[in-house]
Amino acid sequence: TETETETEKDILYESSWERDYVVDRLIDALRKAGLSEEIIPISELEAERTGNYTRFVRELLDFGQKKRAEEWIYRGIKKLREYRPGTAYELSQTLIEIKENEENWLFVAALETEEFFRFPQLSSYIRMQKAARKIGKWKEIREAALQYLRCGKLPANQPKTTDEFSILPGILPKTGLLDAESLEKIKSPALGLLIQIAIQEDDADEVIHWYGELKSGKGEAEKTRRFTLEEEIANAVKDKYPEVAIGIWKNIAEDLISKTKVSSYEEASMYLRKIKEILESIGKIEEWEAYLRQIREANRLKKKLLEILDQLEKNRIIGR
Structure with missing residues (x-):
């Protein structure tokens, strides 16, 4: 009008x-x-x-x-x-x-769940989880949320002619605020968020599964998302899947070394130290020493880097 x-x-x-x-x-x-x-x-x-x-x-x-x-x-x-x-x-x-x-927790859970499906991100997932646990419905709500992230399937599948409906009929009440047009249409699977959720839930197997999917993506968006998440992924899986964490840390360290800056060398040494600690903890000291020699040989003209590597090696010897 x-x-x-x-x-x-x-x-x-x-x-x-x-x-x-x-x-x-x-x-x-x-x-x-x-x-x-x-x-x-x-x-x-x-x-x-x-x-x-x-x-x-x-x-x-x-x-x-x-x-x-x-x-x-x-x-x-x-x-x-x-x-x-x-x-x-x-x-x-x-x-x-x-x-x-x-203390109307059922209504709070409905509002938080609607918010997640409008703005799917880790923070809204955590708020939804907190509210759902108060009413003992986290299992059902979590499954609907993960189905959405994996397959793009929205739980509220009522016709658009319906004036008012629930985001999860039979589980959550109508809020009067649910508009089907306002729900986020995602490109599924939402790999970045699925990985973040798996990390948050301390599920190394799921992290590995979705990381594998992410690595197989060819687009620039997938590459950017992968590089953004890799450090978190490595920290999340290092105990159960040390070889995956080591692979990630090697890539990060070698990329930093290639920038030929002292600050980058110093940053790379932090990842090299992580590799050293993991390999030593699982009894693969020889593998670490071979990798360190490989780094030295490939970068033998970078004097500052070699000095940093010397210090890293000295710390290992002192620690024995």
Whole structure:
């Protein structure tokens, strides 16, 4: 409608931090002057005009108007989700806090699960896990989340004509905020996140499985993701799969050495030390010594590197 179009235009182009600053100062002055009854009307007007629902909701809660605050949270999320996802997220977090204070853990779990499927990342997965465990439904919710990351299968498979539905029917309640269009359509399998989750859950077998999938990817995105995660992967699997960790550390160390900078040599020595410690711990000292000789031979003209390697070798001898 024309009114909606005007509102959207206001939200997109008229709201600014300068205006918010002035209004915040005005509200502060009204409060100090004992004119608190003027604060709610001004905050409501600004919410409508500029999209600052966060301030209005905060004021409603401060004045003890929780029910009305919830109504405006819903209104704000639905109106701003597309145009201001950051503000919509702030409002959803406020709603979660309200429900936590009420100890309505089932509703909290539903909100956190919806949030994960909107913004799938490790932090939202952990919050979802915490909420799901409070209601004893982590097994079911985890399986739905992993199916989504592995296959791209969204759990809420109701027709788009449905006005309101649950993210996990039969397990979680309807929140009134689930919009099928707002759920993230991912490229599955979401290898980076699956690896992060496996690391977080201390599942070395799963880390190895998804790392193998990641290594087989040919695209630049896969390569970038792989290099970003490899150090975490090595630390996660070093006890159960030392050869994988050693392979990763060798690649990192050799890449750093190739940059021919003293700072890079020093950084490389940290990974070489990791290799040395693992190989010695599993009784493969000869393999370490052979690898060190190989590094020396390949870089025999790099005087500074050789000095660093000498120090590394000296530390090993002293430690015997």
